Amino acid sequence: MRKYILIGASLCLSLFSYAQKAVDFKLNPKVGKPLTTVLTIKTDVDGPQSVIMDMGMKMSLTATKHENNVFTMESVVKGIKMDVNTGANTIHFNSEEEPADEMSKMLATQFSQVLGKTFSMNLSQKGKVIDFTLPEGLDEGMDSETFGNITTPLPDEAVAVGATWKNEVQMAEHPFLSRTETVSTFKAETPQGYVIDVLGKLYDTSDKQIGEIVGSYTLDKQSFLTKEGTVKTTIEVQGAKVISDVKIGVIED
DSSP: HHHHHHHHHHHHHHHHOOOHOOOOOOOOBBBBOOOEEEEEEEEEEESOOOOEEEEHHHHHHHEEEEEEEEEEEEEEEEEEEEEEEOOOEEEEEEESSSOHHHHHHHHHHHTTTBBBBEEEEEEEEOOOOOEEEEEOOSSSSSOOGGGGGOOOOOOSSSOOOOOOEEEEEEESSSSEEEEEEEEEEEEETTTTEEEEEEEEEEEETOOOOOEEEEEEEOOTTTOSSEEEEEEEEEEEEEEEEEEEEEEEEEOOO
């Protein structure tokens, strides 16, 4: 009996030790290996003019260079689908179909600035956007937050399950947001990857909190890029409450 008790205690200690293993989170995508990112966004605007929008985007993502611990990433939008319900009317758009009405034609014109164009950015190994380059002629409504779904803020040091870390992003170019604050938690290690939960706050230009973020990411164990994730953002601005649910999926080509 004593023998089995000792074996059981030893096994428990071993498992506990394994569970506490620290992980050094550093981006490590394979240079030249393309990935396909599928992004779905459901937005519900509750205000003077209520709107429900469902949008899907398919993008390629490739690390093209790794130099001095900085990765150059290039992304190309391959396809866009959108359904908008304003209560008074509905709008449907699919980049793989010919526009069927005037609204679809208008969206086709707008999205032509994005479809097939290359966006590039430089990322630190800790997932911070150092700089980014937009396609020629596209300079409105885009900033570093556009690329935020590729990864979630990573801790500076190696951490074990249960560890938390903070991150703050200044948003000087945003029309009504000044900054975001997030607290991330290394929730678990699973066969699918490392699970990180994120809670955040959004502040307006007068530094008043006007929204929150709740998310969960599973990071690939080799590249530390987002493998799959869900992010819910709630914000109140200009008399409207906007709830956005984002789902992210990344697969190798």
